Amino acid sequence: MGSEKKRGVGRRAVLLGGGATVVGAAVLARDELRRAWWRLPGTEKERVDGELDHKGADWSAAARANWRRADRPDDFTIDRVVIHVVQGSYATALKVFRNPGHGAATHYVVRKDGHVAQMIRELDVAFHAGNRDMNERSVGIEHEGFVDRPQDFTAAMYEGSARLTAGICARYGIPVDREHIIGHVEVEGTDHTDPGPHWDWPRYMRLVREASARLASPTPPGRPSAKAAPKLR
Template identity: 70%
Template sequence: MGNNGSTRAGRKPSGRPSRKKPADGVSRRALLIGGGAVAAAGTAAVLARDQVKRLWWQVPGVEKPRKPGELDYAGATWVAASEANWRRADRPDDFPIDRVIIHVTQGSFASAVKVFQDPAHQAATHYIVGQDGRVVQMIRELDVAYQAGNRSFNERAVGIEHEGFVDRPKDLTKAMYASSARLTASICARHGIPIDREHIIGHVEVPGTDHTDPGPHWDWDRYMELVRRAATAPPSPTPSASAKA
């Protein structure tokens, strides 16, 4: 060719990497769509495996190993709630536990235990703490207690009732605060829950609730400090029941 002409071989390299040509009869878009389908199938498989993991113990003839009266907290005594007041689960494998919910019974310790054993009540918490510091566990932490009036929070939280009335500050005793703080610190340690007010909340703070507990007299600053101290203290198998404040 003449001086003004050029050949493809004589051009400067553009610096752009060459693109591989798709296989005959297959467009690049089709390859991308196919890759997306493979990724989607992989995601579906992961979700399916996760669902199986959550529900394996519900298969007929298969049951998650349990021992009657087994405690999650060594300082508690076991008293079973009615099975109508909680749902069998496999937490934290099926639902992560990331909240502790603080309740007040609006009644005596004995009346709270009795109510949680009543199938018609349709509600209960995992633990009850008395004014003298005693603790009963009524539902395993791995199970879902009907406690918050909010399904999501029921599934993610461990609930603790406290003996007394929200409008009677004298009901919130020194022994109760100390015992409950040890219990909450233990729950947080077992499940990796941060010790802060985002993760340790009152029933009143649950979205959609019409409850007001633990009420205006619950001393959150005092309680959170006790929980932090308990979290760093040597483990104590049995909470002490000191005199009322």
């Protein structure tokens, strides 16, 4: 064995380490204050509770315990869409997310026929991903059905959900790719498996891209669309 003496932790190291902790805490506190400025009296932005972010959706409010009031994207950048599957029916999802004891909810629920319910405003943080950072930066979309039943993922559901996701991506400048549109199973630290092996990602992403292209190049007013039949002379 060598004769080297044990090296203890010096006082300077303790002081430096403690200083780093204090500085780190100060930075975190400053960041939280910066994000919360709009909550101060006289500065909170006006909002209309129940106002829809997605045209054509029905409003069905989630229990207040299942989300956190925020002012996204001013306090938290939105750069992800997380795809979920209920493991149940559309009605079950609405019922569960209205239950304050459940502790979780998504912003949207999509039915098999493509109909969309909005339960939480996009500017607020939904407890849906099982990861605080992902909750703060994402919009969650739940889909009716079961992960082991591919027949639950209908054409109408894919199309309705794709239009919804394309609108979210357009509003916040989210790239339409698999890095930014993810499944619940891909969220770090989660133990969920949805949307499961039967969710057709290539099909879904194609539909999202097509819907995004339509949003980017709407038909000018007064002009027929490219698919319109020519008038007979």
